[in-house]
Amino acid sequence: MNDNTLTWDDFIKVEMRVGTILTAEVFKQVKKPAYKMQIDFGEFGIKKTSAQITKLYAPEELIGNQIVAVINFPKKQIANIMSECLVLGAVGEQHEITLISPDRKIKNGTRIG
Template sequence: MNMITWEDFEKVDIRVGTILEVADFEKAKKPAYQLVIDFGQLGIKRSSAQITTLYTKEELKGRQIIAVVNFPPKQIANFFSECLVLGVYNADKQVVLLEPSLKVGNGDKIG
């Protein structure tokens, strides 16, 4: 395990957002969704997420998630992903989303 300093951790901006829109990402190499996420005062950001196995589009809309919001945009096919939605790989290598156990404000900082 690589150890980091507290200063390293402080560089990572992790926030809560609510998924507003979900669409199939047809051009992705692996099955994925295109997400539109509201991060409150930080605005609306888009993300590509390979979470199609455990989640339907209907289940995701309105769900609060946790994401890293200070990565530079990453182009995936014809789409720019502006944040990294966080999850845990389960035993079957499927992504289980991280989410707050209680409703909190969009844009609230994880720390």
């Protein structure tokens, strides 16, 4: 095993869950272009975050979409908000982020595994 290999126990510690974006707006207080969002994770609550996804998405088209995020990282101060989750996406060649989302609507809070 090399240093990058995860054990099953490592993997199951990561709580990747589905949530629905409730709000998305330009995050004016950060250096790199980003949106601040509120995401509904069902029984796990509504969580705030920031995401650098401005190259491919406009705030109004994000609202109502389901995404996948890690919800059990420690909270992190980003400018004037406390980020409570990490939205997952694929990083393209031009550093554009394509969000990861389920291909059909499922219950908010559903675990990815």
